[in-house]
Amino acid sequence: MIDALFTWFDERLGISGSGRKMLNKIFPDHWSFLIGEVALYSFIVLLGTGVFLTLYFVPSSKVVIYEGTYAPLRGQPVSEAFASTLNLSFAVRDGLLMRQMHHWAANIFVGSIVVHMLRIFFTGAFRKPRELNWIVGSTLLILAIFNGFLGYSLPDDLVSGTGIRISFSIVESIPLIGSYAAFFLFGGNFPGNSIVPRFYILHVLVLPAIMVALIGAHLGMLVRQKHTQFPGRGHTPRNVVGSPLWPTFIAKTTGFMFLTVAVTGILSALFQINPVWLYGPYVPYKVSYAVQPDWYMGWLDGALRIMPSWEIVGFGHMIPNVFFPAILLPGITFGVLQMWPFIEARLTGDHAEHQILDRPRDRPKRTAFGAAVFSFYFVLLGASATDVLANYLSISLNVVLTSFRFLAIAVPLIVFPVTYRICKEMQSVPTAGQRKRANIVLRSAVGGYTTVRADQRPGDAVPRVDPLPLDEDVEFVPAMAGIPVVSDDSPAQSRPEEPAPDTSDRPRGGIFRIPRDYR
Amino acid sequence: MATKTARVETITGSSHMPDDTEAAAGSGEPGASPRRVRIPVASVRADAPQFQIAAKNPRRAEIVAGSGFLMAAVGFAGFGAAYWQNYSNFWLAITFSVGFGGLGYGMVIWGKYLMPRGPFSESRHSLAPTQAQREVFIEDFASRGKVAVERRGFLVKALGLASGILGVVLAFPFIRSLGPLPGKTLRQTAWRRGSYLVDITGRRIKTGDLEVGGFTTVFPPDDIGGAYSQTMLIRVDTPPASGYLTPPPQFAKQRATWAPQGYIAFSKVCTHAGCPVGLYQELTKKMLCPCHQSLFDVTDAAIPIFGPAPRPLPQLPLYIDDDGYFRAQDGYDEPVGPGYWERGND
Numbered sequence: 001m002i003d004a005l006f007t008w009f010d011e012r013l014g015i016s017g018s019g020r021k022m023l024n025k026i027f028p029d030h031w032s033f034l035i036g037e038v039a040l041y042s043f044i045v046l047l048g049t050g051v052f053l054t055l056y057f058v059p060s061s062k063v064v065i066y067e068g069t070y071a072p073l074r075g076q077p078v079s080e081a082f083a084s085t086l087n088l089s090f091a092v093r094d095g096l097l098m099r100q101m102h103h104w105a106a107n108i109f110v111g112s113i114v115v116h117m118l119r120i121f122f123t124g125a126f127r128k129p130r131e132l133n134w135i136v137g138s139t140l141l142i143l144a145i146f147n148g149f150l151g152y153s154l155p156d157d158l159v160s161g162t163g164i165r166i167s168f169s170i171v172e173s174i175p176l177i178g179s180y181a182a183f184f185l186f187g188g189n190f191p192g193n194s195i196v197p198r199f200y201i202l203h204v205l206v207l208p209a210i211m212v213a214l215i216g217a218h219l220g221m222l223v224r225q226k227h228t229q230f231p232g233r234g235h236t237p238r239n240v241v242g243s244p245l246w247p248t249f250i251a252k253t254t255g256f257m258f259l260t261v262a263v264t265g266i267l268s269a270l271f272q273i274n275p276v277w278l279y280g281p282y283v284p285y286k287v288s289y290a291v292q293p294d295w296y297m298g299w300l301d302g303a304l305r306i307m308p309s310w311e312i313v314g315f316g317h318m319i320p321n322v323f324f325p326a327i328l329l330p331g332i333t334f335g336v337l338q339m340w341p342f343i344e345a346r347l348t349g350d351h352a353e354h355q356i357l358d359r360p361r362d363r364p365k366r367t368a369f370g371a372a373v374f375s376f377y378f379v380l381l382g383a384s385a386t387d388v389l390a391n392y393l394s395i396s397l398n399v400v401l402t403s404f405r406f407l408a409i410a411v412p413l414i415v416f417p418v419t420y421r422i423c424k425e426m427q428s429v430p431t432a433g434q435r436k437r438a439n440i441v442l443r444s445a446v447g448g449y450t451t452v453r454a455d456q457r458p459g460d461a462v463p464r465v466d467p468l469p470l471d472e473d474v475e476f477v478p479a480m481a482g483i484p485v486v487s488d489d490s491p492a493q494s495r496p497e498e499p500a501p502d503t504s505d506r507p508r509g510g511i512f513r514i515p516r517d518y519r
Numbered sequence: 520m521a522t523k524t525a526r527v528e529t530i531t532g533s534s535h536m537p538d539d540t541e542a543a544a545g546s547g548e549p550g551a552s553p554r555r556v557r558i559p560v561a562s563v564r565a566d567a568p569q570f571q572i573a574a575k576n577p578r579r580a581e582i583v584a585g586s587g588f589l590m591a592a593v594g595f596a597g598f599g600a601a602y603w604q605n606y607s608n609f610w611l612a613i614t615f616s617v618g619f620g621g622l623g624y625g626m627v628i629w630g631k632y633l634m635p636r637g638p639f640s641e642s643r644h645s646l647a648p649t650q651a652q653r654e655v656f657i658e659d660f661a662s663r664g665k666v667a668v669e670r671r672g673f674l675v676k677a678l679g680l681a682s683g684i685l686g687v688v689l690a691f692p693f694i695r696s697l698g699p700l701p702g703k704t705l706r707q708t709a710w711r712r713g714s715y716l717v718d719i720t721g722r723r724i725k726t727g728d729l730e731v732g733g734f735t736t737v738f739p740p741d742d743i744g745g746a747y748s749q750t751m752l753i754r755v756d757t758p759p760a761s762g763y764l765t766p767p768p769q770f771a772k773q774r775a776t777w778a779p780q781g782y783i784a785f786s787k788v789c790t791h792a793g794c795p796v797g798l799y800q801e802l803t804k805k806m807l808c809p810c811h812q813s814l815f816d817v818t819d820a821a822i823p824i825f826g827p828a829p830r831p832l833p834q835l836p837l838y839i840d841d842d843g844y845f846r847a848q849d850g851y852d853e854p855v856g857p858g859y860w861e862r863g864n865d
Contacts, residue, residue: 024639024641025641026639026640026641029637029638093602093605094602094611096608097608097611097612097615100608100612101612129645129646129647162794162810165746165792165793165794166792166793166794166810169793169856169857170792172705172857172858172859173858173859173860174860176860177860178859178860179701179705179859179860179861180700180701182701182859183697183698183699183700183701184694184695184697184698185697185698186698187697187698188698189701189704189705189746189747190746190793191746194698224646225646226643234638234640237643238642238643238644239640239641239643240640240641240643241637241638241639241640242637242639242640243634243637243638243639244639247630247634248630248634248635248637249630250630251626251627251630251634252626252627252630254623254626255622255624255625255626255627255628255629255630256623256627258619258620258622258623258626259619259620259623259624259627260623261616261619261623262616262617262618262619262620262622262623263616263620264616265612265613265615265616265619266612266613266616266620268608268612269608269609269611269612269613269615270609270612283744284744284745284746284749285719285736285738285746285795285797286795286797287794287795287797287809287810288809289798289809291794291809291810301811304791304792304811304827305811305812305827306827307827308827309791309823309826309827309828310829311829311830311858313863315863316861316863317860317861317862317863318858318859318860318861318862318863319858319860320829320857320858320859320862321791321827321828321829321857321858322791322792322827322858325827353645353647355643386812387809387812397812397825401812401825401826465568465569465638467569467637467638467639467640468567468570468637468638468639468640469639469640469642470639470640470641
């Protein structure tokens, strides 16, 4: 039956030929390649939970009297968007779970994109021939941040409404076209009645459609160009070493997708996120204390806070204060980000193809630069909590703000040379980054001491063997059929052709404790 | 297979089989064999280390992975039960996660310990075509273009004209329809000469409604709750002898009568990013914006003394009518709220 069905499709679409090759597609085993998968799978969670939410959310700013199950707000005038958010959280079974998972997955999505991008940056994976995919990926980051902002603005609560007010001012601050852009984007002067429906259609249709297309292009290019890989035994620019798509990678990555769902679910079980019923509905003249955006907008909020109170006025025109931290800064940030592969190639003069990744320590200048830039945005993120910090530490707001202005300049200037130095030091230690084996000191009955080396950790004990080329002519199944069942009476050590684990470069000495798995 | 290999060997730039792109690209590289590396089945030993599974004890790994799936079964059943019984979000989420966690754990264990541990490799070839291939393509593209396009200059221009007009007119529905033009709306609020100061319920504010140090948000009667007309009315002090709060020297003349009987009114829209400047510190007589912590000195024409706000909050001129109600002498004499390009100095 399945045979016949497959034949039906195969005769029409010709699956077997390229399909056979696809089965052998190799995925590197290094853990850092998982981060991009986290992003992909949290995007799938976003799509799934998001569809659920659209069934109950009403994108309208029409004011209604809330009559739902949440007692403290009953009888209050709220927008339909706010009322339906409460309704889907409290009255729809599973609704709160789906809503919390959606919000958590959004945070994980943007976070994993950032970490994935750091991995690509610090290992030089963006170099030729992958500049295009870097641009697609960084565009996805921008869209993810923007769509996250649109999404958390939809419930029309007091905190997100304040965020929309600020974003209106930011759009308004663009020279020349600002006020027109703001009026056209928001459908008139703030607040108007168009924000929620417009943000909604952008959030659920326009941006996700673009993102799905870009993710498709991102993965398509990945398959076509094949993965990069770290240097290692048998790793050359002419091959990719790892696990084949079928069955190993499929099993691991599907499992990993489920684990991503599970982690999102656990976060939703244990940690409340965006409880809009506590913030209350948005009204333009109200504001709550300690207004913070979601973390991925935090660096912009921090930049708004620590910007000195300058603005440029002249010739009857004005470049407002918010333009500098909220338009110019992200403009430069994302511009440099997208153009980085070309900037670096220009600086280094390196226009060759690269399939083997750099170790960050081997590129101290790039690593130091990346760390310094990242620390700058980290300081800005911290600066978005000036009021909370001042309150928590019981010091004056002025001190906190001035410190952050200072830190935003000082921290990157310190991080650069320190990172550079660390890279140089690590270069001079060949075994840096490898796990040390414990030395176990035993005392005998008479009081003498002997030292033995601990067993290798299970992960370290995997012997390094040469990769086996999996080209079309290698038959996977017959080879596997001959695998002797490995059991206790045929221990791993007796396997033929298995070189002993390479331990010659491992240093002596180490931690003075007996590992739990020591036997 | 044999036919395929033969095709690979004789391949030129004209192959369109997707299967062959890699081999074709590879054939152009110096030193790379046009043939795929053949590894006869017989030469791969069944006991090659790459085909061994990573588990030392497969039985145990199987039990571990299987228990993950059983855990998933229990978790999903629990999720169903929690839904049925309408349990709290906590139980729904926990059972849901146990289900997916078990599923994921089992599959990862299965893939990691019970499948050939590798490493395997596949070959990689540069995707860049040879210079010859590129030249053939460009030549082909250009020669067809010459025939089809270049000789038909009139058609190209006419097509360009039509597309250009389409592009321009499309901008109208897609951009111009999006919203009204700003016009004067950013310069003017709903405050007019003689507007009563009313609170959010529409009640007119009278002298004596606020304690000293008290404050409230007021609106003009025709724009209650308005985002731009929202105004902070503060009773700063007991009235000085003159009856009016003394403005700072630069406004000594202009604002001499704007703050009657110790009451003063400032726009509540922050000049930085437009948040409501909703906090008033009675002791220091400062207004604080909770969004980005700009601090405005109420006794000094609401000049920003801290934070990112670049301009003072506009002041609403007040008077008290014969019935004791607060009213506006006039609207704001400058645009309220954050800056924008057309704003200039006013």
